[in-house]
Amino acid sequence: MRPLSELAAAIDRLYATSGRHPDWLPGLTLSRATRVTEPLSDVTRPVLALIAQGAKRTVLADRVYDYEAGQYLIATVDLPLSAQVTRATEAEPFLALGLPLKAHLIAGLLLETGTTEAPGSGDQPGPGIVVADAEDDLADAVVRLLRLAERPQDFAVLAPAAEREIHWRLMNGPHAAAVRRIGMPGSRVSLVGQAVRWLAEHYDQPIRIADLADHVGVSVPTLNRYFRAVTAMSPLQYQKQLRLQRARVELLAAPGDVAAVGYAVGYDSPSQFSREYRRLFGAPPGQDAHRLQTIPAGDPTP
Numbered sequence: 001m002r003p004l005s006e007l008a009a010a011i012d013r014l015y016a017t018s019g020r021h022p023d024w025l026p027g028l029t030l031s032r033a034t035r036v037t038e039p040l041s042d043v044t045r046p047v048l049a050l051i052a053q054g055a056k057r058t059v060l061a062d063r064v065y066d067y068e069a070g071q072y073l074i075a076t077v078d079l080p081l082s083a084q085v086t087r088a089t090e091a092e093p094f095l096a097l098g099l100p101l102k103a104h105l106i107a108g109l110l111l112e113t114g115t116t117e118a119p120g121s122g123d124q125p126g127p128g129i130v131v132a133d134a135e136d137d138l139a140d141a142v143v144r145l146l147r148l149a150e151r152p153q154d155f156a157v158l159a160p161a162a163e164r165e166i167h168w169r170l171m172n173g174p175h176a177a178a179v180r181r182i183g184m185p186g187s188r189v190s191l192v193g194q195a196v197r198w199l200a201e202h203y204d205q206p207i208r209i210a211d212l213a214d215h216v217g218v219s220v221p222t223l224n225r226y227f228r229a230v231t232a233m234s235p236l237q238y239q240k241q242l243r244l245q246r247a248r249v250e251l252l253a254a255p256g257d258v259a260a261v262g263y264a265v266g267y268d269s270p271s272q273f274s275r276e277y278r279r280l281f282g283a284p285p286g287q288d289a290h291r292l293q294t295i296p297a298g299d300p301t302p
Contacts, residue, residue, distance in 0.1 A: 002136075003136050003139035003140045003142075003143055004052055004069065004070055004134070004139055006143045007050070007052040007095075007139055007142060007143050007146070008052035008053045008069075008095045010143055010146040010147065011030055011031075011032070011052055011095040011096070011097055011146070012032065012093070012095055013150075014030055014146060014149060014150075015030045015031075015032045015095075018030065018149070022149065024149050024152070024155060025145075025149070025159070027099070027100035028097065028098070028099055028100070029097060029098035029301045030096075030097055031085075031094065031095065031096040031097065031098070031299050031301055032093050032094065032095055033054070033085045033088045033093060033094040033299060034088055034089060034090045034093045034094075035085075035088055035089070036084070036085055036086060036087070036088060037084050037085040037088075037299060038084060038292070039057075039059070039082045039083065039084040040082065040083060040084065040299065041080065041081065041082045041244075041245045041248060041281075042080075042081060042083070042245065043078055043079065043080050043081070043200070043242065043245060044075050044078065044079055044081050044301070044302050045075070045078050045100060046074075046075055046076055046077060046078075046100065046101040046103070046182050047074070047075050047098050047099065047100055047101055047301070047302060048072055048073075048074055048098070048099045048100075048101055048166070048170065049072060049073045049074075049075075049096060049097070049098045049301055049302040050071075050072040050096060050097055050098075050099070050134060050138075050139070050142060051067060051068055051069050051070070051071055051072070051094075051095070051096040052069060052095045052096060052097075053069050053092060053093065053094060053095040053096075054068070054069060054085060054086075054087045054088045054092065054093065054094030054095060054096070055067065055068035055069070055085070055086045055087035055094070056068070056073075056083060056084065056085055056086055056087075056094070056096065056299075056302075057083065057084055057086050058073060058081055058082070058083045058129065058302045059081065059082040059083070060079055060080075060081055060128070060129055060231070060232050061231070061232035061233045061237070061241075062232060063127070063129070063232050065129055065131050066086070067131045068087065070133060070134055070139075071131060071132065071133055071134060072131070072132060072134050072138075073129060073130070073131050073302050074101070074129065074130050074131075074132075074170065074175060074178065074179065075128060075129050075302055076101075076128050076129075076130075076178050076179070076181065076182055076189055076193075076230070077128045077189060077192055077193040077196055077230060077231070078193065078196045078197065078200065079128050079129065079196075079231060080238065080241035080242055080245055081129075081302055083299060083301065083302050084299070085299055094299075096299075096301065097142070097146075098301035098302065099142070099163075099166065101167065101170070101179070101182055102163075102167065103182050103183045104183070105163070105164060105167045105183070106167055106171060106179065106180060106182050106183025107183035107184070107185075108183075109164070109167060109168055109171060109183070110171075110180060110183055110184070126177070126178055126189075126229065126230070127178075127229070127230065127232070128189075128192070128230040128231050128232075129302070130174075130175040130178050132173060132174040132175055133174070135169070135173065137169055138166065138169040138170065138173065141162055141165045141166045141169055142166060144162050145159060145162035145163060145166065148162060167179075188226050189230055191216050191217075191218065191223075191226060192226050192227055192230040192231065194215070194216045195212055195215070195216050195223065195227060195235065196231070196238065198212060198215050198216070199212070199235060199238055199239050199242060200242060202239075203239055203242040203243055203246065203265070203266065204243065204246075204264065204265050204266035205266060206266075207235075207236075207239060209223065209224070209235055209236070212235055223235070240276065241280070243265040243266050243267070244265070244276060244277055244280050244281070246265050247261050247262065247264075247265045247273070247277065247285065248277075248281065248285075248288070248289070248292075250264065250265070251285055251286070251288070251289035252289055252292060252293065255286055255289035255290055255293070256286065258270070258273075258274070258284075258285045258286050259273075261285070262274070262285070273285070
């Protein structure tokens, strides 16, 4: 597949010159790995994660998504994920990119074309993650966007059009309905997006689901049903994931201060914090932090 090989070469080249987070396109992530990595947890925003070479595994609650070169993953709302590279060598490194999906671009395209949902899709909340094969037109649009980075005089003028085309291709691809809902403020997926943003702002505080339901304007049963359909977990389980992932980041900086980190993310009981941390990450907090400091980290991009 010619666009895919061009994409791999472009990512490899730009990673060497611009690093993981290029300053010429805010939010873009370039990924390169020469070995299988440990899982790394993070909260991702709506994103297109496209693999040009190698393979990756992303986990959301009890859902596992394996995808490889020529495939992409889309996250439609902010989600606490675990991700790891599962195929990479020195000879054939893992090469991928993560491109933020912009609600205003999707909304603008919907308005211009006078469309809302993909035909026959309805407004049913589906999974917050989808995986599909990348069609040549999509891969080619991404390649053209990356090429522009090597011609700064063209980038400011032409990059917005390439980015817009990428969104358009996704809006008309295998998961058109899921992508279109990102740009629809009144959709049920957008409602879940409001809920997860509220949880992110209050992750370290006790919450009442009734307060969250009031915030987004639905009943508690409706909120729970939509939320679980998109995120594969309840709002309280989601909040727990946010707490524990934040704690893991803090512990990497201060592995010996387990109790203080637990309190900082909202746990009143050190034993409960340690128990729930071990259940999620497979080791007690202090032990896990020391282990992560001595092994190659994974890639938080989905």
